[in-house]
Amino acid sequence: MTLRRRLVLSTVALVVAVSAVIGAGSIIALFSIQRSAIDQQLQYATSRAQKSLQNQGPNGPSLEIGRPSGQAAGTLTVYFLNGNAAVGSVLDNAGDVDRISSAAARPLGEVTVDGAAHTVDLGSELGRYRVTAAPVGPAVLVVGLPMAPVYESVWKLLGVVLVVTAVALLAASAVAAAAVRRSLRPLDRVAETASAVARMPLERSETLDGVRVPDTDPRTEVGRVGTAFNRMLGHIAGAMQARERSEQKVRQFVADASHELRTPLASVRGYAELTRRMGADLPPDVVYAMSRIESESVRMTSMVEDLLLLARLDEGREVQFADVDLTGLVLDAVNDAHAASPDHVIALDVPSEPVVVPGDAARLHQVVVNLVTNARTHTPEGTRITVGIHRVADGVDLTVRDDGQGIDPEFLPKLFERFARADSSRSRSAGSTGLGLAIVDAVVQAHGGRVAVASVPGDTVFTVHLPATRPAVATADGSAKAVPTA
Known part of the structure; x- marks a missing residue:
């Protein structure tokens, strides 16, 4: 359940x-007040009934004891003699006296004679009454006086309370x-900002420029979170x-070192080759040593060229676009x-018609060759390798x-890192600098x-997607422009 829903439901x-x-509380108070009022009225009604009883003739009380002056409609009067109801009547709304049945009067004979008020249920004929004996x-x-008005008021108040x-x-x-x-709403803005940051490619620090939460009022909880x-x-x-500064220093160092190593490596290779070719009178072990020096200088030169290429690609150079x-x-590489x-x-799996893409021919050739x-x-020997070209909606897949x-699944996440080398699960028959796939990734x-x-x-596939249009590069003012064609 969300915080918003919890707060609304709590409220x-x-x-x-x-x-x-x-x-x-209102219903209980109303019931108590009206019952107290009924009890007070009951005392007055009892006094009036007693006075009316004193005015009866020598023949005993009659129904007229239930109709003294001032009695309210619904007042019940019952005269018990030797435990039996001799006279019982109730005063209707017209002021007439109606006799009550013996069944209705029977519960009244059980009322305690203590002058206190009691509530008695007289059945469906009369309902509940507040009586005193x-x-x-x-x-x-x-x-007795009827409790119906009290209950009616209580039910009406209950209805009003429910509606309110x-x-x-x-x-x-x-x-x-x-x-x-x-x-x-400020918390939503914090969440939106956090989600936006989570979706951003955070390769460069400029990505976070201007990405801030506007709600930073220290007087509020959300403001403190935003701050x-x-x-x-x-x-x-x-x-x-x-x-980035550290990486730039490393890149600059690699570029400078690679550039500076090219000349001495070329000299070492040249002198080694010259000595080997002129070494007719040299001992065989010296000739072998010079050939190894020449071979290793070639390998080191290749590695230096790869490092220099990566450094230049990191700087956005070395790519000249053309059709x-x-x-x-692909045919040449195969x-x-x-x-x-x-x-x-x-094997080849290419369309019959030439597939033309915008790019740098030399660098794309290097991508195919490296893959x-x-x-x-x-x-191992005998493995089938298939190189294919497939047109897709927004470009070409090689x-x-x-x-x-x-490939070992644990090695896949770092496959395109520089100097990454697979373990023995993909055995090598030749040496590897670990830069080939890094160059592929950088060029692409x-x-x-x-x-x-x-x-x-049994199935390993490298997929290179090349867009159908030239990419845009960022300019100094933050806008974008198309990459120029060579």
Whole structure:
């Protein structure tokens, strides 16, 4: 149950409880007051009946004892002699005296003769009466007044209380809902801001610029929450800026180091090759050592070139857009793979018509080569590799599928990280720098696309999605412009 609903229900329950207490108190008070009034009237009616009884003739009382001056309609008078009802009557609304039956008068004979008022139920004929019994010589005189007006007033008041409670309930519900909605509106804004931050890509600290909660009144609870939330966003932005500065320093260091290493590595390679070619009189072990130096310098040069490429891609460079025949790039890469790895079965699944996308031909060729090389390197001989191109609604999907042993699920989340290396579940027959798939991811992102991988034993597929339009890049003023074509 939401906080809003709990607050509204609590308010409504409080209104219902207060209304019930007030209504019950009012009904009890009304009943007590009217019964006290009846008891007081009963004393006067008993006195008048006693005086009327004294005025009766020598033949004993008659029905006229029930009609003394001043008696109210409904007054009941019964004269008991030796425990039997000698005379019993009730005064109607017209002032006439009606005799009551012996069955109706029988319960009155059981009333305690103490002068106090008692409530007696006289059945459906007369209903409930408030009666008092007073001794008159050897006889007993019972006088009563009807309780029907009291109960009628109580029932009317109960109806009024129920109606008022229902109206108050509706009004309280509406007012409480409006008040709670208005009071929780700042909390809704806090939740909306938090949800917006959760949906944002937080790769850069500029993403959080201007994202703040407007409700920061320290006098309110929500305002204090908003202030704390804004302070947290500030801390997050600061931490992201520090991380970006650190990453920028690392990237700059890698770029500078890679650039500076190219020249000495070229020299080492050149001198090693020259020495090996001129080493006719050199011992065999020296010739072997020079060949190993040349081989390792080539490998290190390749790694330096990859690091330099990644550094330039991080800076938004190295991508020059033009219309690229993706089908031709795939055919070239597959033909090269056939020559490099004849033990793998490499197939094509491309449309008959050329597929043209906007991009950098050299970089996209490197993407295809790296994906095919990755499949060749990490699968055993005889594995079938299929390179496909598929048109989709918003661009083109390039897929590289193999039926090898698959990738360890625990390794999938870090597959495109730099220097990431799979464990023995995908054995390698050749060395790997761990930069090939990182370059694929960086190049595809620079083209405004995305790369994904799905792998189960017997089916591993890399999918590169390239958009049909050139991506937009951010300018200094925060606007966007299309990437220029080479």
